[in-house]
Amino acid sequence: MTESARPRLDIVIPVYNEGANIVTTLRAILREVKSPYRVMIAYDREDDDTLPAITQNRGALGDMAIEFVRNRGRGAHGAVLTGFSTSDAPFVVVYPADDDYNAAILDLMVAEAAKGCDIVCASRFMAGGRMVGCPWLKAVLVRAANFTLYHLARLPTHDASNGFRLFSHRVTTEIPIESEHGFCYSIELLVKCHRLGWRIGEVPARWFERAHGSSRFQVIRWLPDYLRWYRYAFATSYLRRPAGTVRRQPVT
Numbered sequence: 001m002t003e004s005a006r007p008r009l010d011i012v013i014p015v016y017n018e019g020a021n022i023v024t025t026l027r028a029i030l031r032e033v034k035s036p037y038r039v040m041i042a043y044d045r046e047d048d049d050t051l052p053a054i055t056q057n058r059g060a061l062g063d064m065a066i067e068f069v070r071n072r073g074r075g076a077h078g079a080v081l082t083g084f085s086t087s088d089a090p091f092v093v094v095y096p097a098d099d100d101y102n103a104a105i106l107d108l109m110v111a112e113a114a115k116g117c118d119i120v121c122a123s124r125f126m127a128g129g130r131m132v133g134c135p136w137l138k139a140v141l142v143r144a145a146n147f148t149l150y151h152l153a154r155l156p157t158h159d160a161s162n163g164f165r166l167f168s169h170r171v172t173t174e175i176p177i178e179s180e181h182g183f184c185y186s187i188e189l190l191v192k193c194h195r196l197g198w199r200i201g202e203v204p205a206r207w208f209e210r211a212h213g214s215s216r217f218q219v220i221r222w223l224p225d226y227l228r229w230y231r232y233a234f235a236t237s238y239l240r241r242p243a244g245t246v247r248r249q250p251v252t
Helices: 022-032 050-056 075-086 103-114 136-151 169-174 184-196 219-238
Strands: 009-014 037-043 066-070 091-094 119-123 130-132 165-168 200-204 206-208
Touching (some): 009 075, 009 103, 022 103, 037 050, 037 075, 066 075, 075 091, 091 103, 091 169, 103 165, 119 184, 136 219, 165 184, 169 184, 184 200, 184 219
Parallel strands (some): 009 037, 009 091, 037 066, 130 206
Antiparallel strands (some): 091 165, 119 165
16 A cells, blocks of 8 residues: 555554554554555654664555554553544554454454444454463453353453454444553443444454563452443343443544
8 A cells, every 4th residue: 555545544553662563563563454445553652662673663554554643642542542532534443562363353353344333343252363472370361251241241242341342433433432551442432332222343353462572461450440431331231221321422
């Protein structure tokens, strides 16, 4: 894709010292993704080692459209929200900086969104998906939460907790985000979209425990926020909450 092409997809990649991972990930995107796209590197600090890793390997990335977006908040949550506010493409996906094996499904996610889905989940727990090497506590919590949300709360995705997810522009501009920590915004937007009756799709994805660097996923710290939206999903299904109970924010 040339830099002059209008992106159909903005790929927001939150980073924190991902110098050991980022070039391999970007090369996978360059190799696999055919939809017109722009990569948005959302970072906290100017001394983040991700930035020189990209600039020093720019020749290996061809004419890939890459934009560096300075986090206006803090941490992964602030980085993603800054990416959302900067994005003007019809679709935006939050993509892991260490994922060099799922790039090929981005076009599938765009295709599902083009059919009318406002959210497309990368699902580890549907046919064709995998989760490998996950720490036992996180694995138990994640599998139990996703099983009950799909089978009992009737959320139309097998993987409600994965932060790797595509959103339509109207989701990121019209649904208010109340969460303040980590990747909790992702399940929040999912359950609110479900309450509004907007379409949700999914495609199979693989997940492997990272080989370099440490994960920013903090199970215990974020658990109260996740439980809030877990209860919200059940309330939508069993208390028959109307779609109007989601207050939309004006597009700015």
